Amino acid sequence: MDLKEKWITLLQESGCRITSPRAAIIDTVIDSQRGLEPLELFDLVRKAHPGIGLVTVYRTLDRLESLGLIQRVHQENGCHMVMKAAIGHEHYLLCTRCGKAVLFDGDDLSRLVSRVESNSGYKVNDHWLQLFGLCPACQPSKG
Amino acid sequence: MDLKEKWITLLQESGCRITSPRAAIIDTVIDSQRGLEPLELFDLVRKAHPGIGLVTVYRTLDRLESLGLIQRVHQENGCHMVMKAAIGHEHYLLCTRCGKAVLFDGDDLSRLVSRVESNSGYKVNDHWLQLFGLCPACQPSKG
DNA sequence: GTAACTGCAAACGCTTTGCACCAAG
DNA sequence: CTTGGTGCAAAGCGTTTGCAGTTAC
Numbered sequence: 001m002d003l004k005e006k007w008i009t010l011l012q013e014s015g016c017r018i019t020s021p022r023a024a025i026i027d028t029v030i031d032s033q034r035g036l037e038p039l040e041l042f043d044l045v046r047k048a049h050p051g052i053g054l055v056t057v058y059r060t061l062d063r064l065e066s067l068g069l070i071q072r073v074h075q076e077n078g079c080h081m082v083m084k085a086a087i088g089h090e091h092y093l094l095c096t097r098c099g100k101a102v103l104f105d106g107d108d109l110s111r112l113v114s115r116v117e118s119n120s121g122y123k124v125n126d127h128w129l130q131l132f133g134l135c136p137a138c139q140p141s142k143g
Numbered sequence: 144m145d146l147k148e149k150w151i152t153l154l155q156e157s158g159c160r161i162t163s164p165r166a167a168i169i170d171t172v173i174d175s176q177r178g179l180e181p182l183e184l185f186d187l188v189r190k191a192h193p194g195i196g197l198v199t200v201y202r203t204l205d206r207l208e209s210l211g212l213i214q215r216v217h218q219e220n221g222c223h224m225v226m227k228a229a230i231g232h233e234h235y236l237l238c239t240r241c242g243k244a245v246l247f248d249g250d251d252l253s254r255l256v257s258r259v260e261s262n263s264g265y266k267v268n269d270h271w272l273q274l275f276g277l278c279p280a281c282q283p284s285k286g
Numbered sequence: 287g288t289a290a291c292t293g294c295a296a297a298c299g300c301t302t303t304g305c306a307c308c309a310a311g
Numbered sequence: 312c313t314t315g316g317t318g319c320a321a322a323g324c325g326t327t328t329g330c331a332g333t334t335a336c
Binding site: 160165194195198 | 316317
């Protein structure tokens with residue numbers, strides 16, 4: 001059930017070693033409630049682990065991404081953020097003010113997909129959906 | 144009804160001049176059935192207009208994007224492609240083999256959005272959806 | 287002990303900027 | 312004629328690579 005243990009097991013099974021810079025990166029990504037750019041992640045990790053290099057961040061992100069443990073979060077101007085991966089039919093819903101992200105289930109997209117398939121003649125095999133809005137804390141209070 | 148005329152009018156109304164490199168770029172983007180990266184677009188335009196510079200491509204794309212005439216197409220590894228913009232509730236459906244894109248209407252996403260809003264407490268004000276698949280020409284023929 | 291990982295510095299590639307000249311309106 | 316646009320060259324910036332030393336296992 002512990003996400004960190006799961007990630008570490010998967011990394012080790014794929015021949016990766018768990019070093020202390022790598023553990024610090026994993027902790028930071030898992031603890032983050034929002035998408036992070038590599039440089040942003042680097043700064044966060046450096047607080048707990050001052051000697052770390054940006055290159056290590058990039059290399060660790062590569063491995064996490066190729067294992068499907070993290071995913072890119074796409075933004076209007078560039079798509080450099082990463083975040084712990086959605087599972088199954090889940091998609092991100094991102095707060096445009098504070099960046100906080102939650103996951104929601106997109107199951108009923110299947111109706112839309114079948115309609116589009118018969119209209120277009122395409123065979124759809126992947127989809128990609130993100131919602132943007134304001135999280136409860138960032139909504140203007142009424143009154 | 145002619146898309147090119149519409150773009151040119153909008154560009155002129157916003158204070159832009161229609162130069163011959165710019166016209167060549169517009170032609171190429173409008174004629175393309177697929178998303179194009181800046182460098183790819185540059186090469187295409189250069190065939191018809193050999194003297195053109197890559198910088199002109201970038202600057203023209205900036206203007207087209209800020210007028211909402213083109214949009215970024217997001218891809219797995221980076222989001223550098225642009226394509227003529229979707230209108231209203233339309234979204235892209237991209238062929239993963241040949242890149243050909245068609246637009247489909249995503250109206251009925253509103254049901255999903257209301258469900259997600261009540262589950263999450265977020266106020267959703269934007270969404271972003273792309274489908275990926277095989278276009279009719281790229282599907283393996285049966286037999 | 288071996289192979290993977292690290293940090294540094296340098297290289298890389300896409301994108302942006304500065305500039306002098308050019309051309310649309 | 313005015314002002315925006317052009318192409319070139321150089322700068323900028325995020326990302327990747329080469330390498331010698333280090334560390335997990």
